[in-house]
Amino acid sequence: MSYTIALNFEDGVTRFIGCKAGETVLDAAYRQKVNLPMDCSDGVCGTCKGHCEQGAFDMGDEYLEEALSAEGQVLTCQMVPSSDCVIQVPVASTLCKTQVGKVEGRVAVVEPLSEDSIELAIDLDEEAGLAFLPGQYIHIEVPGTGEHRSYSFSSLPGEARATFLIRNIPDGVMSTYLTERCAPGDRLTLTGPLGSFYLREIARPVLMLAGGTGLAPFLSMLEQLARKREEGQGCDQPVHLIYGVNKDDHLVKTDALDAFAERLPGFSYATVVVDEMSDHPRKGYVTHHMDAEVLHDGDIDVYLCGPPPMVDAVLEHFDAEDIAPQSFHYEKFTPNQAPGEAA
Incomplete structure (x- = not known):
């Protein structure tokens, strides 16, 4: 069994890793070349401290777990997930020798929904789709401009087709591309996911x-x-x-x-x-x-x-x-x- 762990870094970058049953988050991250902060790896120094926003886990030491949970904190060197988890990592992704991901895709649909908005659908090259947290956004490069614009996903994580609602702005870089030059099959590069705006576990209205x-x-x-x-x-x-x-x-x-x-x-x-x-x-x-x-x-x-x-x-x-x-x-x-x- 494996669990999906979303690591949200201080600079807004999110990296998803797989964590095997019985494996600590720190070990899983290092195995996938994400160097989370650490020093002692024995649950003593606190260097690997983060905040688990959602998910179930075991810290091994009951006293340690109670002491940290009072502050909503975890030690990734001791944390063994028993479900998918979302963890806030209080450092920039670059300090952990990781970076925002990239994925390629082709324009599938460009549909004007109103004078004010356009729906863009992109078929991603990755058959498994793209992992992100509902609410997050991604950079989309605008072909021929050397620029990018950022849009929140309107589709579900992990789907092969990603969709976006885009405001139609007169003379806007993306709007001009979509209304004047875009054609189905155009290649696009997406960079992300990014952002700390996403759905948390629902415990109240x-x-x-x-x-x-x-x-x-x-x-x-x-x-x-x-x-x-x-x-x-x-x-x-x-x-x-x-x-x-x-x-x-x-x-x-x-x-x-x-x-x-x-x-x-x-x-x-x-x-x-x-x-x-x-x-x-x-x-x-x-x-x-x-x-x-x-x-x-x-x-x-x-x-x-x-x-x-x-x-x-x-x-x-x-x-x-x-x-x-x-x-x-x-x-x-x-x-x-x-x-x-x-x-």
């Missing part, structure tokens, strides 16, 4: 807030939740998504959201349109529609992906209303840059 093409990572998260339920690992906590756009015709993938509502008991969503001239039943911003019933008196995990003004507005709203979610994970993005640091 979840509120998802999406702005525009910031819907993409939530489609990946919801698909994972739906697949787990179909495999008998259902989530019994309510999950609510508020999806905001500027105009009526900017609302996309609502058919997918309807399907998730059918597949995931406890999942609900609401759409919001900024345009005052809209006939949409909910107008304004997402902050206008965060009712008490979805806030659960702050006993929630919040995930937010959208442009910087939206992220700032939500932070200000929580502060003004004296709401302190149990956890708050967000990612800012600007049209022509990589997503900002997630928190």
